[in-house]
Amino acid sequence: xxxxxxxxxxxxxxxxxxxxxxxxxxxxxxxxxxxxxxxxxxxxxxxxxxxxxxxxxxxxxxxxxxxxxxxxxxxxxxxxxxxxxxxxxxxxxxxxxxxxxxxxxxxxxxxxxxxxxxxxxxxxxxxxxxxxxxxxxxxxxxxxxxxxxxxxxxxxxxxxxxxxxxxxxxxxxxxxxxxxxxxxxxxxxxxxxxxxxxxxxxxxxxxxxxxxxxxxxxxxxxxxxxxxxxxxxxxxxxxxxxxxxxxxxxxxxxxxxxxxxxxxxxxxxxxxxxxxxxxxxxxxxxxxxxxxxxxxxxxxxxxxxxxxxxxxxxxxxxxxxxxxxxxxxxxxxxxxxxxxxxxxxxxxxxxxxxxxxxxxxxxxxxxxxxxxxxxxxxxxxxxxxxxxxxxxxxxxxxxxxxxxxxxxxxxxxxxxxxxxxxx
Amino acid sequence: xxxxxxxxxxxxxxxxxxxxxxxxxxxxxxxxxxxxxxxxxxxxxxxxxxxxxxxxxxxxxxxxxxxxxxxxxxxxxxxxxxxxxxxxxxxxxxxxxxxxxxxxxxxxxxxxxxxxxxxxxxxxxxxxxxxxxxxxxxxxxxxxxxxxxxxxxxxxxxxxxxxxxxxxxxxxxxxxxxxxxxxxxxxxxxxxxxxxxxxxxxxxxxxxxxxxxxxxxxxxxxxxxxxxxxxxxxxxxxxxxxxxxxxxxxxxxxxxxxxxxxxxxxxxxxxxxxxxxxxxxxxxxxxxxxxxxxx
Numbered sequence: 041x042x043x044x045x046x047x048x049x050x051x052x053x054x055x056x057x058x059x060x061x062x063x064x065x066x067x068x069x070x071x072x073x074x075x076x077x078x079x080x081x082x083x084x085x086x087x088x089x090x091x092x093x094x095x096x097x098x099x100x101x102x103x104x105x106x107x108x109x110x111x112x113x114x115x116x117x118x119x120x121x122x123x124x125x126x127x128x129x130x131x132x133x134x135x136x137x138x139x140x141x142x143x144x145x146x147x148x149x150x151x152x153x154x155x156x157x158x159x160x161x162x163x164x165x166x167x168x169x170x171x172x173x174x175x176x177x178x179x180x181x182x183x184x185x186x187x188x189x190x191x192x193x194x195x196x197x198x199x200x201x202x203x204x205x206x207x208x209x210x211x212x213x214x215x216x217x218x219x220x221x222x223x224x225x226x227x228x229x230x231x232x233x234x235x236x237x238x239x240x241x242x243x244x245x246x247x248x249x250x251x252x253x254x255x256x257x258x259x260x261x262x263x264x265x266x267x268x269x270x271x272x273x274x275x276x277x278x279x280x281x282x283x284x285x286x287x288x289x290x291x292x293x294x295x296x297x298x299x300x301x302x303x304x305x306x307x308x309x310x311x312x313x314x315x316x317x318x319x320x321x322x323x324x325x326x327x328x329x330x331x332x333x334x335x336x337x338x339x340x341x342x343x344x345x346x347x348x349x350x351x352x353x354x355x356x357x358x359x360x361x362x363x364x365x366x367x368x369x370x371x372x373x374x375x376x377x378x379x380x381x382x383x384x385x386x387x388x389x390x391x392x393x394x395x396x397x398x399x400x401x402x403x404x405x406x407x408x409x410x411x412x413x414x415x416x417x418x419x420x421x422x423x424x425x426x427x428x429x430x431x432x433x434x435x436x437x438x439x440x441x442x443x444x445x446x447x448x449x450x451x452x453x454x455x456x457x458x459x460x461x462x463x
Numbered sequence: 464x465x466x467x468x469x470x471x472x473x474x475x476x477x478x479x480x481x482x483x484x485x486x487x488x489x490x491x492x493x494x495x496x497x498x499x500x501x502x503x504x505x506x507x508x509x510x511x512x513x514x515x516x517x518x519x520x521x522x523x524x525x526x527x528x529x530x531x532x533x534x535x536x537x538x539x540x541x542x543x544x545x546x547x548x549x550x551x552x553x554x555x556x557x558x559x560x561x562x563x564x565x566x567x568x569x570x571x572x573x574x575x576x577x578x579x580x581x582x583x584x585x586x587x588x589x590x591x592x593x594x595x596x597x598x599x600x601x602x603x604x605x606x607x608x609x610x611x612x613x614x615x616x617x618x619x620x621x622x623x624x625x626x627x628x629x630x631x632x633x634x635x636x637x638x639x640x641x642x643x644x645x646x647x648x649x650x651x652x653x654x655x656x657x658x659x660x661x662x663x664x665x666x667x668x669x670x671x672x673x674x675x676x677x678x679x680x681x682x683x684x685x686x687x688x689x690x691x692x693x694x695x696x697x698x699x700x701x702x703x704x705x706x707x708x709x710x711x712x713x714x715x716x717x718x719x720x721x722x723x724x725x726x727x728x729x730x731x732x733x734x735x736x737x738x739x740x741x742x743x744x745x746x747x748x749x750x751x752x753x754x755x756x757x758x
Contacts, residue, residue, distance in 0.1 A: 461529075
């Protein structure tokens with residue numbers, strides 16, 4: 041009898057406490073949510089902790105438990121968490137493909153997306169699951185102004201032939217024109233290919249990858265092969281060094297900052313490192329050149345927060361996501377730390393950002409004004425993106441051509457074969 | 464005279480063995496059976512429910528150039544990793560089978576890589592073998608104008624990865640052979656010496672046959688660990704440079720299952736790998752054990 045009474049009292053107490061937690065407060069979101077983040081040299085724990093604190097300080101009922109992905113492969117880790125029933129309430133910079141189609145991600149309403157510059161970015165089956173928080177241009181070409189001047193290059197290339205001419209002058213001076221990498225990340229070896237496909241193929245057919253998904257075009261088609269052929273031409277002319285494909289991302293960046301190589305095709309996030317590390321030479325940046333000089337700028341808008349559609353605290357998760365993403369201080373911090381171009385209406389970066397960031401941002405603003413922005417090949421994540429697992433195949437195809445294991449025709453056929461398998 | 468009841472005795476043995484059996488069933492047999500079940504479906508974690516496809520995944524597997532390449536890569540890696548540390552380990556163990564602080568220190572030195580994490584070892588060697596790393600810098604200092612691209616040359620990268628695995632496994636082989644050497648009865652060696660046998664003859668006729676159990680242990684452990692190689696490949700080359708130059712079957716299983724979401728197909732790969740490893744291990748064990756019995 042006494043035991044039953046104690047049990048009943050305990051249940052009542054638990055119920056009342058639960059009620060207090062969930063329903064407590066009128067303005068606060070309330071409850072605890074889990075937030076999957078990641079850490080890089082640009083984005084250390086302090087960056088995340090202070091950004092989370094700013095949001096929770098304004099919403100005292102909200103508690104955020106930070107989870108950190110063990111590597112830069114946030115998407116892979118999120119998949120593991122999903123499989124083990126621990127999918128977080130909120131996650132940032134996780135590729136929404138797959139998660140969205142299977143109904144695991146909340147689809148944002150137009151009202152919630154009203155403050156974002158490109159609310160229609162990355163649609164998956166008509167829904168918008170990832171906050172389109174920032175844009176990254178991928179790749180502009182960063183260059184070493186001193187090496188350019190020493191080689192007698194007086195203006196930055198805007199056509200493909202001008203780029204080849206500049207490369208020849210640099211090579212004649214004993215300088216490797218392009219700094220590339222690869223290693224365990226893979227993507228630094230495909231940056232030039234990404235730029236070529238984006239500018240040459242998407243410049244003419246912006247929905248090329250959607251057509252590939254519908255099997256209306258193939259990688260072996262002339263348009264794609266021609267772009268890949270230009271990449272192979274750079275290799276054949278000795279403008280990039282095949283031994284560099286073993287270098288990981290940080291070593292690749294370090295090599296360029298140490299003055300090895302005159303040009304560095306990389307996403308605009310590199311600007312943050314360039315400004316922070318201040319190498320002993322000036323760094324400039326120009327848009328990836330097209331065949332005839334027409335302005336075409338590859339970019340990816342997304343990278344923001346996704347929310348677990350099955351979250352037990354969905355309301356708090358949504359509010360936190362929006363508050364985190366629209367917090368001016370957080371956006372300023374992301375600009376300085378990671379060189380991102382915030383895609384928030386009316387936002388202007390702080391005045392004290394570095395010169396490399398400023399130069400890249402001006403190029404991007406011009407492209408937006410001239411409506412010259414296209415998707416960045418191999419970086420798309422939505423219905424118009426590569427099939428799961430295909431990114432690595434693109435990196436492999438690029439490396440095969442660099443190392444001479446495959447011809448362009450073979451590499452394109454390889455991509456078509458892998459595409460069929462990825463379906 | 465009363466006979467002891469049988470049931471308590473059975474219960475005694477059952478209770479002794481049950482925890483092990485339960486752990487084995489839950490953590491070894493169940494995952495294998497689940498994986499086999501997946502291999503008969505087109506399971507995709509994002510697209511449930513999975514459909515039963517029978518042996519279709521297995522049929523496709525043996526027409527898949529990528530899988531056959533991974534099989535070739537794994538075979539080459541396994542052959543190197545089974546032979547090299549075994550041979551070098553035996554040589555080093557024979558040299559270190561002496562008393563004294565120097566030999567003790569050298570034994571510790573050889574064993575140190577074994578206790579390091581394979582990821583740490585991989586990171587260290589990635590830095591050392593980079594084209595601008597200390598190894599190539601040293602070669603350049605010695606006048607080699609174009610040192611090898613240890614990790615960037617598609618013809619070399621697999622051998623570089625294999626060398627790293629060999630480097631780490633060498634200490635293990637040394638320790639097992641040293642234990643074997645210390646079990647060789649001194650009287651047998653003395654008797655052989657009295658009979659006029661020189662050091663080489665003594666080793667061949669007395670020591671080597673008695674090292675048969677050590678050879679069995681080393682070979683089986685190296686065979687299994689080489690066939691499952693994933694971590695070194697992931698960290699050092701990520702399967703590259705390019706397509707299929709260093710991607711082992713274990714690497715492909717994870718890439719196909721986790722990156723491309725084809726869990727059913729990846730499970731079929733894993734099952735084939737399991738059958739190959741089990742078959743090879745059984746053959747090697749039978750062969751080497753027979754040698755032990757013949758002593």
